[in-house]
Amino acid sequence: MTGWRPETILQHGGEEHHLLGAVVPPIFQNSTFVHETLESFLASGEGRPGGPYNYSRVSNPNLDVVEQKLAALEKTERAKVFASGMAAITCAIFSAVKAGDHVVCVDTVYGPTRQFLSGFLSRYGVETTYVVGDDPQEVFDACRPETSLLCLESPSSIFFRLQDLAAIGAFAQERGITTVIDNTYASPIYQNPATFGIDLVCHTASKYLGGHSDIIAGALCASEERVSAMCHQEYALLGAALGPFQAWLMNRSMRTLHLRLRQVASSADCIAEFLRARPEVEDVYHVGLPDFPQAELRDRQMRGWGGLLTFMPKFQEKEKVVRFCEALKIFGMGVSWGGHESLAVPLEGHPMNWKEPRFLVRIYCGLEHAEDLVEDLTGGFKAVQQ
Numbered sequence: 465m466t467g468w469r470p471e472t473i474l475q476h477g478g479e480e481h482h483l484l485g486a487v488v489p490p491i492f493q494n495s496t497f498v499h500e501t502l503e504s505f506l507a508s509g510e511g512r513p514g515g516p517y518n519y520s521r522v523s524n525p526n527l528d529v530v531e532q533k534l535a536a537l538e539k540t541e542r543a544k545v546f547a548s549g550m551a552a553i554t555c556a557i558f559s560a561v562k563a564g565d566h567v568v569c570v571d572t573v574y575g576p577t578r579q580f581l582s583g584f585l586s587r588y589g590v591e592t593t594y595v596v597g598d599d600p601q602e603v604f605d606a607c608r609p610e611t612s613l614l615c616l617e618s619p620s621s622i623f624f625r626l627q628d629l630a631a632i633g634a635f636a637q638e639r640g641i642t643t644v645i646d647n648t649y650a651s652p653i654y655q656n657p658a659t660f661g662i663d664l665v666c667h668t669a670s671k672y673l674g675g676h677s678d679i680i681a682g683a684l685c686a687s688e689e690r691v692s693a694m695c696h697q698e699y700a701l702l703g704a705a706l707g708p709f710q711a712w713l714m715n716r717s718m719r720t721l722h723l724r725l726r727q728v729a730s731s732a733d734c735i736a737e738f739l740r741a742r743p744e745v746e747d748v749y750h751v752g753l754p755d756f757p758q759a760e761l762r763d764r765q766m767r768g769w770g771g772l773l774t775f776m777p778k779f780q781e782k783e784k785v786v787r788f789c790e791a792l793k794i795f796g797m798g799v800s801w802g803g804h805e806s807l808a809v810p811l812e813g814h815p816m817n818w819k820e821p822r823f824l825v826r827i828y829c830g831l832e833h834a835e836d837l838v839e840d841l842t843g844g845f846k847a848v849q850q
């Protein structure tokens with residue numbers, strides 16, 4: 465795999481040796497593995513990629529295939545796949561904190577991650593401080609002697625704010641603070657945080673990696689040392705493993721990741737431009753805008769973006785925002801994103817540097833034709849005028 469480009473890794477990574485000549489790996493739908501020698505049996509407990517295998521709660525050949533692909537894409541030594549994105553994120557956080565520790569986290573992090581830090585970990589004596597995160601100095605200033613973890617999400621949820629990964633990574637390494645990032649929005653195709661010194665790179669594979677709205681899965685990419693420690697601790701003890709069939713589906717879907725990303729990003733660019741030209745729209749949040757406020761940082765640490773954007777309508781009556789979304793025929797109203805189908809959800813946003821909450825609409829552009837999506841949104845604006 466050394467030297468392969470992402471498109472090639474997606475097809476052949478972890479699949480160099482075909483079993484019986486099969487071009488698609490078979491599904492190892494088994495919980496346990498038996499051994500002919502005691503030596504092999506004892507070595508299997510290590511959960512190393514390529515075996516010997518022990519028990520599917522720790523490792524399995526189908527998990528290996530996607531893990532090797534992900535590690536190669538993210539330019540890390542190892543990767544593990546999890547039963548969900550939240551399993552990957554919570555295990556990553558658990559691996560870096562103990563009672564009495566302090567965490568610094570970006571304010572616009574994915575909602576359930578925030579809930580885990582503030583509503584769950586707080587019960588075990590771990591305190592979290594939230595920061596806007598645009599200015600690295602603000603992140604540094606929030607650190608205390610007992611800070612053990614920085615939680616990043618760049619681009620972040622709903623507002624797609626970026627953090628300076630190189631600056632934060634260098635600061636944290638010097639201070640011996642672990643860094644974790646939710647890299648789901650950028651995908652491993654467009655951003656590799658480990659190359660900027662970030663320790664733990666998480667993904668929810670329920671989104672772009674899965675890509676067809678048919679699996680729930682997660683992933684974590686990091687050094688051999690961190691992943692191997694996690695295999696014995698959080699991964700095995702919390703029972704966070706992905707099932708073999710889910711991993712097989714994920715591998716099938718990852719083959720088209722680069723193509724799907726390119727398509728949804730081009731639709732999102734087109735829709736962002738359309739929304740900006742509409743008189744009913746106050747603001748559009750989209751990483752791909754030519755005048756994106758953090759364009760210089762974006763071009764330094766990202767190679768592209770995906771199909772998500774948010775807009776703030778000038779009509780701020782909840783009833784009108786709901787009517788807009790309900791009038792859409794192609795865009796479904798639902799959580800998640802990253803699949804084949806377009807979605808639009810009304811939400812109330814209140815980042816810490818805003819005085820009051822505002823109504824927003826989050827849009828995910830799927831794989832439909834962009835012109836059909838534009839026509840659908842035009843119908844939504846018409847419904848609001850009536």
Ligand SMILES: *Cc1c(COP(=O)(O)O)cnc(C)c1O
Nearest residue numbers: 548549550574646648668670681
């Ligand atoms: C959906 C999502 C998650 C959670 O992933 P699950 O697979 O649903 O557990 C985490 N982070 C981000 C940014 C997400 O969009």
